[in-house]
Each structure stands twice: as C-alpha cells, then as structure tokens.
Amino acid sequence: MFPQKAQYNNDLRRFCQAPLSCNDHILLILGIESSCDETGVALYDSATRQLTHRLHSQVEMHAAYGGVVPELASRDHIRRLIPLIEAVINESPRSLHEIDAIAVTQGPGLGGALLVGASVAAGLGAALGKPVIGIHHLEGHLLSPLLSEPRPDFPFVALLVSGGHTQLMAVEGIGRYKLLGETVDDAAGEAFDKTASLLGLSYPGGPALSKLAENGNPARFKLPRPMIGSGDLDFSFSGLKTAALTLTRKLEAASALDSQSRADIAVAFQSAIVEVLVTKSLSALTSSGMTQLVVAGGVGANKSLRERLTQEAARRGASVCYPPMELCTDNGAMIAFAAAMRLSEHPTLLENSDTSFNIKPRWPLEEVSST
C-alpha cells in the first residue's frame, strides 16, 4: 500500500527541492507527533527543504479492540518515541545538537498520548538547551499540502477530513484561520471507520472500505447525502452511517449479505460521502471567492475523493492541492513544517518557548493566533 520508509524519504527529498523565498529563516526543526495512534518524528531543514521522517503506526495493536484504546496508545508512544528520534537522527546528515527548535503536537488529541510527546520534547529541550514550540495538530495537517510541489499560495480554502474532524477553513496566512463550516456530529473518517466495521472490515476501516468499494456496483444502492442542500457549509454523517446500517441489516435478514452486496454498500456509502464533501468544498470556494482548495487529513488519502474533487474543481477553474500521500495521515513532518512556517514569520517565538508541557487535548483551531 504505502512505500517503504526509505522510499518515503527519497520521495520527500524530491518534493522539497523548491528554492527558498527570501524571507525564509534557516532553521532545523525536530518535529514530534503523538496525539493519537501514530508516533511520528521528523527533522525538517528549512534551508534545503529536506525532510527525514519516521512513523510508527499503532493500528495493528488497536485493531483487536475495534478502535483506539487511549491507555495502550500512551504506553506505546513511550516505547517508540526515543528509538524513532534516534533513527531519524541516524538517517539524517545532521546531529541533534544542530537543531534550532523542537516542535511538538500540543493538542488537540488524547491527553495521555499528548503528554508523552510533550514530556519528551520538554526533556530534550532542557537537555540540549533548545526551545520547544507547541503546534496545533490540525494546523500541521492544514499546512502539510505546502510540502508538495507546486506549492499553493495563500489564501486558500482547506478541507480538513480526519478521524476526529471534518471542517472547511478559510486560510488567509499562517495563523489566520476562519472556520467556514464543520460536522455537527460524526467526522468523515469516523463514519468511514464505523461503516467499515459494520461491513466486517478491521480498524481503521477507511482504506479497507475504499478498497472494497472498487468492486462495488455504484448503480445498485443509493444512500442519502445528508445536509447537501442545507445552504450552509456544515456536514452531518451520522444519518448516512445509520442508513448504511439499516441497508446492511435488511440484506442480512434476507440472507443476501454476500461479498458483492458488501462491496455495493461500500461504493454507495463512499459515493454519498464524497459527493457531500465535494459539493460543500466547491460551495466554500464560491462563497469565499477563492480559487484554491487544499485537502488535508487521513480521508484526504481517499482516491475517489481526490479524483472527484480534482475534476469538479477544474471544471470551475479552481485547483486542488493535496499533501504527499504518505503525509495525509498523522506524522511528525507536518508538525516540524508547521513550526518552521510559524517561525519564519515570527522568529521571536523561539524566545518564548514553553517547556512546561502544557497540553491542550481540546483546542479549537481558530484559537491559534498568528503571533
């Protein structure tokens, strides 16, 4: 599915060859991500735009429980984080003493999991005498498409679609984020995961459901497109999930839930969710007068969503930008990169480093200021 780690790094080096703009500050940032079920570490060099990153996914560990078990997540981050930092430093031509700052996900996320990253960052910062910068997890996702080439310019509309969030944001610049709309119940990724589980697929179900949908007949079932005509930019996915459940139970009761039927439900579910996401994203472009859409978060890896968004946006003269595929899900690279972007605009942040590891498990993105 994903390329091997070594290949990631080679690919990323290729992604990151664009020249620096003249106001970029030259910084070497160590990024740490531990907000949920992925331990991510990266070293980002803003002079060369080179990135070395490593990721450990806990997916297999949580799959047995059908979802993330917070206590197990925290314990695994403790086991993985230091070896991952060592691996990244060993792979990079730079040493730990050369870094300018440590960036760590401060929130939102699971409290215990965030504490692991924050305490390692604080300890490392104190030992090396380096500043620690707390980064908003969603800001990391939001800015990660800027790691691709060609790099989008501000302003743009961002569609954030992950396991915990579904939001449309207007992004005017670093730290200038305005919420345009969001889900009133389940996040898109959560709906994918729950429907996948209903179809007997293991956690996290998004990628598995999307694979199953490839064999489905899109003409067989039609599921509702909740709030598609609501006139605002909000979303609702819990009704769609219930509709998929009702359809599954009906087929089950008629002893007709064979593998083709599961694939047909999967494609009907995916088409409904993709159509809603595409329609609302295009409305956001129209209402904001912007012509660039940036897609971030795990669901942004969905092939059907990518194809439909690219097609529909092009039809309206707009463009869509995605992070490199392997940076769609949680990773340390986006945290290091977000810190580099912030510091390039506000170098004084280096002097106001906070090593008290004050995590923010609940933290609206709009509260992230531009200074």
Ligand code: KG4
């Ligand atoms: O951004 P992310 O890695 O973690 C959160 O911050 O939530 O997103 C994870 C979510 C999961 O719900 C997963 O099922 C979904 O992204 N996902 C997908 C695909 N790949 C990951 N959903 C649909 N299609 C995919 N290809």
Ligand code: ZN
């Ligand atoms: Zn995420």
